[in-house]
Amino acid sequence: MEKREGDNCTIDLNTAQSIKPRRNTGNLSNLNMDMQVTSTPEAAALFSLHQAHHFGEFECSSEQHCKQDLFPKWHLPMKIASVISFLMFIYTSLRDVIYPFITRKENAFYKIPILIINKVLPVVSITLLALVYLPGILAAGFQLYSGTKYKRFPQWLDRWMLSRKQFGLLSFFFATMHACYSLCYPMRRSYRYKLMNWAFQQIKQKKENAWIEHDVWRMEIYVSLGIVGLALLTLLAIASIPSVSHSLTWREFHYIQSKMGYLALLLCTVHALVFAWNKWVDVNQFIWPV
Numbered sequence: 001m002e003k004r005e006g007d008n009c010t011i012d013l014n015t016a017q018s019i020k021p022r023r024n025t026g027n028l029s030n031l032n033m034d035m036q037v038t039s040t041p042e043a044a045a046l047f048s049l050h051q052a053h054h055f056g057e058f059e060c061s062s063e064q065h066c067k068q069d070l071f072p073k074w075h076l077p078m079k080i081a082s083v084i085s086f087l088m089f090i091y092t093s094l095r096d097v098i099y100p101f102i103t104r105k106e107n108a109f110y111k112i113p114i115l116i117i118n119k120v121l122p123v124v125s126i127t128l129l130a131l132v133y134l135p136g137i138l139a140a141g142f143q144l145y146s147g148t149k150y151k152r153f154p155q156w157l158d159r160w161m162l163s164r165k166q167f168g169l170l171s172f173f174f175a176t177m178h179a180c181y182s183l184c185y186p187m188r189r190s191y192r193y194k195l196m197n198w199a200f201q202q203i204k205q206k207k208e209n210a211w212i213e214h215d216v217w218r219m220e221i222y223v224s225l226g227i228v229g230l231a232l233l234t235l236l237a238i239a240s241i242p243s244v245s246h247s248l249t250w251r252e253f254h255y256i257q258s259k260m261g262y263l264a265l266l267l268c269t270v271h272a273l274v275f276a277w278n279k280w281v282d283v284n285q286f287i288w289p290v
């Protein structure tokens, strides 16, 4: 018999090992297992079972436990986020790195770690945010089409509706990263060199003032909208924490998640539109294959 001793307690491990832990162990947690007082083999076995019951939940206590899916509700949002990120990365790299390299032999590979990534992040974020609210509209359309609200939604729509929270949280995650990347723009060495080069060009052209009024306004507005948009997304994320959402009434929760959510989506869209300004109608933006 193998024995473990310590703190006045002796546990019979053989007895303990012969008992397989099960999830439904009754009211074991209420048993008084003060090992300083008792050390019979039965009590030791029960103690071991009690421990296995508690810690086994976090380990793989049975085969069934091991087979459980990890984060099942996150699968769909994660897959969609990965596909959009990948496509957006390829598109932006082709546009901003490969195209100048092939056509003008310009080395713009330095853009990949920050500038390219910071094009991918906001696009993925805003797309995921739109995907939070799209299924609600599709579901309303479905109900209107079928003339009743008691008909079951198709399975794909059901699955989508059930993972809206995860879509929203992922969107928030990407938006936060986008904000961090954006705010570090002026810290980059490449930016400082560019700034010096612009200043030099300006001196060469004998220009005293480089101020462009509409560009100044454009940036002030879109950064401000981005900050407000991110603040609203933060509130939405906080309101989705179970302890917070449980403290709200259904009306309050619905108000925050729908009204504020739509407002956040609107602000972020206007943020992107103001950033783009008149690029939508500028033919020079529509370059070679992309």
Ligand code: HEM
Pocket (backbone or CB within 6 Å): 115, 118, 119, 122, 123, 125, 126, 129, 175, 178, 179, 182, 183, 223, 225, 226, 227, 228, 229, 230, 233, 268, 271, 272, 275
């Ligand atoms: C503190 C908050 C934010 C700041 C400081 C910020 C800043 C910026 C900056 C500097 C750009 C231009 C990026 C570039 O030069 O390529 C940009 C673009 C963009 N931002 Fe934000 N942003 C913020 C929040 C958000 C949020 C919450 C969203 C949406 C979820 C968002 C979506 C976008 C989009 C879609 C673009 C256009 C990307 C492109 O097509 O190049 N931003 N933002």
